[in-house]
Amino acid sequence: MKQFQELSFQELEEVQGGVITLTIGTVVLVGWKAAAAYGAAATLAGGTFGLGVYNGYRGR
DSSP: OOSSOOOOHHHHEEEETTEEEEEETTEEEETHHHHHHHHHHHHHHHHHHHHHHHHHHHTO
16 A cells, blocks of 8 residues: 655646746746756755765765
C-alpha cells in the first residue's frame, strides 16, 4: 500500500507560452518568481555538491 503518490515532472512544473510556472504544494510561482526559485535551487544543489566533495577529500 502506497502512502504517497508520485508526481510526474509535468505536474510539478510547466512552461506555457514563454511563462514559467512552478507549483510547490499549493503555492504557484509564476514568471520571475519561478525563475528565482529555480536559480536558488540550482545554487543550493551546487553548494551541497561542493561541500560533499570537499568533505570527502578532507576525509570527514
